[in-house]
Amino acid sequence: xxxxxxxxxxxxxxxxxxxxxxxxxxxxxxxxxxxxxxxxxxxxxxxxxxxxxxxxxxxxxxxxxxxxxxxxxxxxxxxxxxxxxxxxxxxxxxxxxxxxxxxxxxxxxxxxxxxxxxxxxxxxxxxxxxxxxxxxxxxxxxxxxxxxxxxxxxxxxxxxxxxxxxxxxxxxxxxxxxxxxxxxxxxxxxxxxxxxxxxxxxxxxxxxxxxxxxxxxxxxxxxxxxxxxxxxxxxxxxxxxxxxxxxxxxxxxxxxxxxxxxxxxxxxxxxxxxxxxxxxxxxxxxxxxxxxxxxxxxxxxxxxxxxxxxxxxxxxxxxxxxxxxxxxxxxxxxxxxxxxxxxxxxxxxxxxxxxxxxxxxxxxxxxxxxxxxxxxxxxxxxxxxxxxxxxxxxxxxxxxxxxxxxxxxxxxxxxxxxxxxxxxxxxxxxxxxxxxxxxxxxxxxxxxxxxxxxxxxxxxxxxxxxxxxxxxxxxxxxxxxxxxxxxxxxxxxxxxxxxxxxxxxxxxxxxxxxxxxxxxxxxxxxxxxxxxxxxxxxxxxxxxxxxxxxxxxxxxxxxxxxxxxxxxxxxxxxxxxxxxxxxxxxxxxxxxxxxxxxxxxxxxxxxxxxxxxxxxxxxxxxxxxxxxxxxxxxxxxxxxxxxxxxxxxxxxxxxxxxxxxxxxxxxxxxxxxxxxxxxxxxxxxxxxxxxxxx
Amino acid sequence: xxxxxxxxxxxxxxxxxxxxxxxxxxxxxxxxxxxxxxxxxxxxxxxxxxxxxxxxxxxxxxxxxxxxxxxxxxxxxxxxxxxxxxxx
Numbered sequence: 001x002x003x004x005x006x007x008x009x010x011x012x013x014x015x016x017x018x019x020x021x022x023x024x025x026x027x028x029x030x031x032x033x034x035x036x037x038x039x040x041x042x043x044x045x046x047x048x049x050x051x052x053x054x055x056x057x058x059x060x061x062x063x064x065x066x067x068x069x070x071x072x073x074x075x076x077x078x079x080x081x082x083x084x085x086x087x088x089x090x091x092x093x094x095x096x097x098x099x100x101x102x103x104x105x106x107x108x109x110x111x112x113x114x115x116x117x118x119x120x121x122x123x124x125x126x127x128x129x130x131x132x133x134x135x136x137x138x139x140x141x142x143x144x145x146x147x148x149x150x151x152x153x154x155x156x157x158x159x160x161x162x163x164x165x166x167x168x169x170x171x172x173x174x175x176x177x178x179x180x181x182x183x184x185x186x187x188x189x190x191x192x193x194x195x196x197x198x199x200x201x202x203x204x205x206x207x208x209x210x211x212x213x214x215x216x217x218x219x220x221x222x223x224x225x226x227x228x229x230x231x232x233x234x235x236x237x238x239x240x241x242x243x244x245x246x247x248x249x250x251x252x253x254x255x256x257x258x259x260x261x262x263x264x265x266x267x268x269x270x271x272x273x274x275x276x277x278x279x280x281x282x283x284x285x286x287x288x289x290x291x292x293x294x295x296x297x298x299x300x301x302x303x304x305x306x307x308x309x310x311x312x313x314x315x316x317x318x319x320x321x322x323x324x325x326x327x328x329x330x331x332x333x334x335x336x337x338x339x340x341x342x343x344x345x346x347x348x349x350x351x352x353x354x355x356x357x358x359x360x361x362x363x364x365x366x367x368x369x370x371x372x373x374x375x376x377x378x379x380x381x382x383x384x385x386x387x388x389x390x391x392x393x394x395x396x397x398x399x400x401x402x403x404x405x406x407x408x409x410x411x412x413x414x415x416x417x418x419x420x421x422x423x424x425x426x427x428x429x430x431x432x433x434x435x436x437x438x439x440x441x442x443x444x445x446x447x448x449x450x451x452x453x454x455x456x457x458x459x460x461x462x463x464x465x466x467x468x469x470x471x472x473x474x475x476x477x478x479x480x481x482x483x484x485x486x487x488x489x490x491x492x493x494x495x496x497x498x499x500x501x502x503x504x505x506x507x508x509x510x511x512x513x514x515x516x517x518x519x520x521x522x523x524x525x526x527x528x529x530x531x532x533x534x535x536x537x538x539x540x541x542x543x544x545x546x547x548x549x550x551x552x553x554x555x556x557x558x559x560x561x562x563x564x565x566x567x568x569x570x571x572x573x574x575x576x577x578x579x580x581x582x583x584x585x586x587x588x589x590x591x592x593x594x595x596x597x598x599x600x601x602x603x604x605x606x607x608x609x610x611x612x613x614x615x616x617x618x619x620x621x622x623x624x625x626x627x628x629x630x631x632x633x634x635x636x637x638x639x640x641x642x643x644x645x646x647x648x649x650x651x652x653x654x655x656x657x658x659x660x661x662x663x664x665x666x667x668x669x670x671x672x673x674x675x676x677x678x679x680x681x682x683x684x685x686x687x688x689x690x691x692x693x694x
Numbered sequence: 695x696x697x698x699x700x701x702x703x704x705x706x707x708x709x710x711x712x713x714x715x716x717x718x719x720x721x722x723x724x725x726x727x728x729x730x731x732x733x734x735x736x737x738x739x740x741x742x743x744x745x746x747x748x749x750x751x752x753x754x755x756x757x758x759x760x761x762x763x764x765x766x767x768x769x770x771x772x773x774x775x776x777x778x779x780x781x782x
Contacts, residue, residue, distance in 0.1 A: 112748040116723060119753050123719045126760040127712045249740025365745040367730040384727050409778045414764035421760055425753050432749035678697060681705055682776045
């Protein structure tokens with residue numbers, strides 16, 4: 001009977017989302033027609049963002065619920081296929097949608113660590129956790145720790161770990177929301193953050209997990225369509241056909257040939273590159289000389305240098321005929337001259353660093369580049385360590401694991417992991433191809449073109465944001481050289497529609513896709529944090545007799561508070577987004593993974609083991625980040641040359657060792673807990689206990 | 695609740711398939727990653743092999759691993775009578 005009802009439900013969902021997809025395509029076509037009729041781009045941008053947020057709010061409103069199991073686990077009736085889509089949207093954040101292709105563009109092979117790490121981790125989810133957690137069938141990940149290891153302590157550590165890693169991660173998402181909203185509507189970043197936040201809250205506030213699930217499915221459809229259209233178009237434009245993921249090898253070959261030409265000083269193109277690089281080297285050397293002078297001469301040297309500039313300006317003014325342009329430049333140099341020794345040192349140190357732009361082009365497909373074999377080996381070690389941390393972190397992030405509580409059965413949970421990775425895979429195996437196609441365009445079309453005739457998209461982005469696109473004729477030959485361009489990673493996805501000469505409607509679509517990616521992930525994370533506090537702390541530990549209405553009220557109240565705090569922290573723009581994301585993965589991996597896996601696969605594992613394991617994992621991971629990440633200012637030497645982002649490589653083994661030692665020095669778990677282990681291992685047993693919460 | 699020999703056999707077969715798939719995952723990810731410099735000397739469809747594997751090939755294998763595991767285990771549940779529900 002149950003499976004018949006499920007089948008009917010799936011059919012109904014397929015129909016709804018079929019209509020929805022059709023409606024969305026009709027909407028895009030409508031906007032395209034409006035664009036042809038001359039409606040300005042800004043209005044089209046507002047239409048896209050407004051319509052999608054309204055849509056999410058609509059789904060959220062229709063899914064409002066007052067039932068605990070619907071609020072926490074969407075009533076456990078999300079079919080595998082749709083749970084896969086929801087997990088895909090939950091998983092793919094602003095960093096995946098906007099940042100990934102850019103990272104690959106900038107770092108070539110070594111950037112693939114993110115592609116591998118963020119997909120391969122699902123193998124661990126499938127093999128070690130998803131089916132067992134589904135059989136256990138409660139509401140949160142700390143629920144499992146609490147039941148399996150007994151007592152409040154493991155649960156509490158789990159709650160803290162869940163909050164720490166989800167909060168770190170949610171900051172990065174809200175940042176993405178603010179960025180997209182402000183870029184496409186012209187609002188201030190800080191206001192954009194709060195507008196986006198309103199969008200997040202309308203989904204999760206009324207209907208909890210149920211509303212978030214159905215919104216995420218809608219968001220997945222938008223984001224995958226928005227990602228694919230420009231890439232396929234770009235590929236067709238360059239003659240690689242509609243399946244660029246297979247055919248871009250030839251584009252990669254051409255990029256590689258072009259890299260060799262541009263790096264070879266004996267070719268005309270290479271010689272022009274070299275002339276730009278020489279200018280950078282000269283500037284850097286001049287700055288270095290000034291720094292040395294400052295060190296020995298102090299304030300006197302500074303005054304002397306300023307005098308030189310003033311004399312030069314005066315001489316130019318006195319000369320006949322007066323070269324107005326040169327005078328203006330000389331006067332500007334006097335005006336911009338650093339006021340004191342501290343500012344001078346900062347300015348010249350920065351100028352000295354420009355030598356980085358004189359470096360030869362790194363070949364895109366070549367792994368682990370370094371100046372010698374040792375540097376290359378260190379790069380390889382860090383590449384593998386990062387993959388490992390991202391994969392294990394994937395299999396430990398509570399907002400992802402929680403999604404497997406929502407399927408109707410263990411069987412569906414297993415299939416659901418497959419669909420999850422399949423839907424994620426669609427985007428991730430396209431990103432490397434987009435990076436290469438964009439590089440192909442820049443290397444062959446942009447480089448060598450004339451400054452007087454730059455493509456429209458270059459000028460457009462160079463005026464919007466200098467960190468995304470900075471281009472200037474350094475050597476004054478009127479022709480673009482690669483060394484004269486600085487591209488910010490986020491540009492690749494945002495500018496692809498324009499590179500592919502698509503109408504503005506597609507740019508709006510990409511913005512809507514990026515927003516969907518950021519909103520969906522933020523939704524899942526905020527819900528995880530609020531649930532950990534309301535369910536695990538308030539209901540399970542403080543007031544186990546609380547009535548349903550109060551439990552939900554507490555949960556919703558906390559959701560608002562957490563969202564407001566997260567938005568406030570984000571509006572302060574705290575540091576490096578990529579490090580925040582990486583840190584969240586390392587923390588989750590070290591804190592949760594050993595205890596969760598031992599909880600299922602090692603019957604003997606007990607309470608003390610779990611406590612020691614989680615504390616050791618988190619402790620080592622945080623300690624290593626603290627002593628090595630420059631922000632904290634300790635700057636201790638690295639262990640085995642591992643970068644702080646991969647701190648999990650030490651935290652994960654520490655976690656397993658902690659579980660082992662703690663378990664061996666204390667008594668085996670009780671008979672009830674051993675029965676619980678059997679219970680999660682078999683999808684169905686005769687005379688089985690029942691742990692499911694309703 | 696008493697586990698029979700058949701139950702233990704089910705669990706052992708689960709462990710075996712888990713270990714085998716995990717080994718495949720390990721080779722595809724870490725062994726191929728370790729030898730990326732060497733593998734890149736081979737060219738397939740215009741791609742250096744290591745680049746292709748990390749950008750596309752390994753991802754396809756990951757999807758296949760999970761697909762196979764779900765299929766294998768769902769069958770195993772039936773075979774050992776530990777599946778959920780009465781029908782299907």
